[in-house]
Amino acid sequence: MIVLLRHAEAQGGQGRFIGGTDLPLSATGQAQAEALAAALAPARPRAVFASPLARAQATARPLAEALGLPVGTLPGLAEIDLGTWDGQPREAVRAADPAAYAARGRDFTHFRPPGGESFAQLQARALAALATLTTLAKETETAQVAAERSSRTPALPAPDIAPACAPGNAMAHFEPGAARFAASPPSGPVVAVTHAGVIRAVLCHALGMPLEHLFRLEPLHARATLLRPRPGGFTLLAFNLPPAAVAPLL
Template sequence: MSLQHLILLRHGETDWNAVRRMQGHRDIPLNDTGLAQAAAAAPSVAALRPEIIVSSDLARAFATAGAVAAITGQQIVVDQRLRETSLGLWEGLTREDVVAGWPGEWQQWRTTSAHYAPPEGESRSQVAARAAAVVDELDAGDTGRALLVAHGGLIVGLTGRLLELPADSWSALIGVGNCHWVELHRLDGRWRLHSYNAGLGGVVLPGSEDEEAVAGV
C-alpha cells in the first residue's frame, strides 16, 4: 500500500449545475463561474502536494484538473472510470421532471442510491466500485499522494466505500460543493477522513433537502 493521502476534488460549476439539471455522463463544460472557481481553488489544492493528478474524462472535470496542473506543472492522467454516475433516462432532466415522470422514484433514489439506479443508469455502489479500482491501481504503485478530480456523486460513493461505511448509510453524506474537496489519510492501514466538503468558502451546507447526497447534478 503506497497511497497515504488522497484528495477528491469536485469540478466547478456548469450551466446545468446552476439550474440543477441532471448531468450524469453528459459532457457539459464549465461556465464562467466554474472556471473562476477552479482558478481560485487550484492554489489551495496544489498546496496539498499531489504527486499525481487523475481526472475524469468529462470536460468539466478535466478543465478543473487543468487549473491545478497549471500550477504544479504535472500532466493529467485521464481515466473514464472517474466519470459521474450514469443517470440513464434522467440525464438532462430536473428534479421536477423526474418526480412527474417517475412518481416516488426520486425519493427512493435520493435515500437509497447506493443500491437503487435510475432507469438505464448506475447505482452509487457500481460507481464507487469502478472508482475504487482506480485507487487500488494507484495504491499498487509508488504514489503516496494523489488527486482525483471527479464528480459529486462519485466522490460521495467513493468516500463511503473507502471509509468502509455501510452502503445504507452513504446517503448521510451531503453532496460536495463545486470545487470543494474531500481529504483522506491512511492510518494503520485504513482510510480516515481528514476533511469533507472543504473549500475556499468553508464547509458548504445543503440549501435544501434535495441537495443532500444528490449525485449527478
Template sequence: MIVLLRHCRTEGGRGRCVGRTALRLSPEGLDQALGLADDLGAVPFARLCSSPAIRAQATIAPLAGRLGLGVEALPALDEIDMGAWDGLAFDDISARFSEEYTARGQRLGRYRAPGGESFEDVAERAMAALVELAGGPLPVLAATHAGVIRSVLCRVTGHPLDDLFHFTPGYARCTILRPGGTLGLVAADADARTVRELL
C-alpha cells in the same frame, strides 16, 4: 495522501438530473479553478488524475499548467450514469417515471435508473481506482464528482449508501484520504489551505 477534488461550480444543471450530462464551468467556476491553481500550485503533487467529464477536466487544467504535470483521465472517477434519466428535469422524471422515482428514494444506494448504474456500482469502481492510486506515486489529486465522493465516503466511514446525501461535498472542495491497509478519512469538504497544511 489522495485528494479527491469536487469539480468547480457549473452552469445549466439546476433542476436537472445530472450524471454524465456534459456541463461546463460557470464564470464563478472558472474563477474557482484559477484560485485552486494559485492555492495548490505549491503542493508537490506527484500525479494528477481526473474524471473524463468536461467539468472535471476544466477544474484541474489550470493547476496542471501551474505544476507542469499531465492529467490522467480515469473513467472510474466519472459521475454516476443515470441512464434514461440523465439530463432530464426532475419534475419530468417524477411525472414520466413515477413508480421508479419513488423506488429510487426508498433504496437510493442500490437503485439503477433505466440503462444506468447505482451508487453501489459507483462505489465499487471508484474504490478500486483509489486502491490502485494508493500504490503511488503520492500525493495524488483527482478531480471528480459529488456522487463519487459521497459513495467513497460511505465506503470509507461505513455510513449506509442509502443515506449518502448525509455528505455534502462543496464545489472546489477536497476530501483527503490516507492510504494504508484500508483507505482512511483524513478530512472531508476541506478547503485548499487545509490541503496545503496536511500535505
C-alpha cells in the same frame, strides 16, 4: 495521501439530474479552478487525475499546467450514469414515472434508472479507480522516505526506476506529455478531480457507513477531501476543505 476534489461549479445543472451529462464550468467555476491551482501548486502534487467529464477536466487543468504535468484521465472517477434520466429536469422525471422515482428514494444503493447504474455499481468502480491512486500515493511515500535517508548518507549512483504508470495500464489514460509525467520525481500528494456521487460513495466505504445514507454527505464545489490509504480502506483526514486550508495539511 490522496486529495479528492469535487469539480468547480458547472453551468446549467440546476434542477436537473446531472450524471454523465457533459457540462462546462460556469464563470464562477473557472475562477474556482484557478484558485484551486494557486492554492495547491505549492504542495507539489505527485500527479493530477480527473474524471473524463469536461467539468472535472477543466477544474484539473489549471493545476496540472501550473505543475507542468498532464491530466491523467480515470474513467472510474466519472459521475454516476443516470441513463435516460440524465440531463432531465427532476420534476419531469417524477411526473413521467412516479413509481420509479419513489423506488429510487427507497433504495439508493441498488436502484438503477433505465440504462443507468446504481450507486453500488458506482462505488465499486470508484474504489477500483482509487486503487490506482493508492498505488501512486504509496510510491510517493516510499520515495520520500528514501530521499530522507539518502540525504543522511553518501550519494550513490541512482538505479533505473520503472515509470509509475506503465503504458499498458488499462485503468488510466494519459494525454500527450505522459512521458514527462512518468519521469517526474515523486513529491507531494496525488490529486483527483471527481464528482459528488463518487466522493459520497467513497466516503461511505471509508467511514463504514451504509451506502443508502450517502446523501447525508454534501461535497461542495472545488472543496477537498483528504484520504490516507490504509489496509482494507482509507482514513478520512478532512472533508470539504476550502483550497487555502489544504496545502498546510499536506
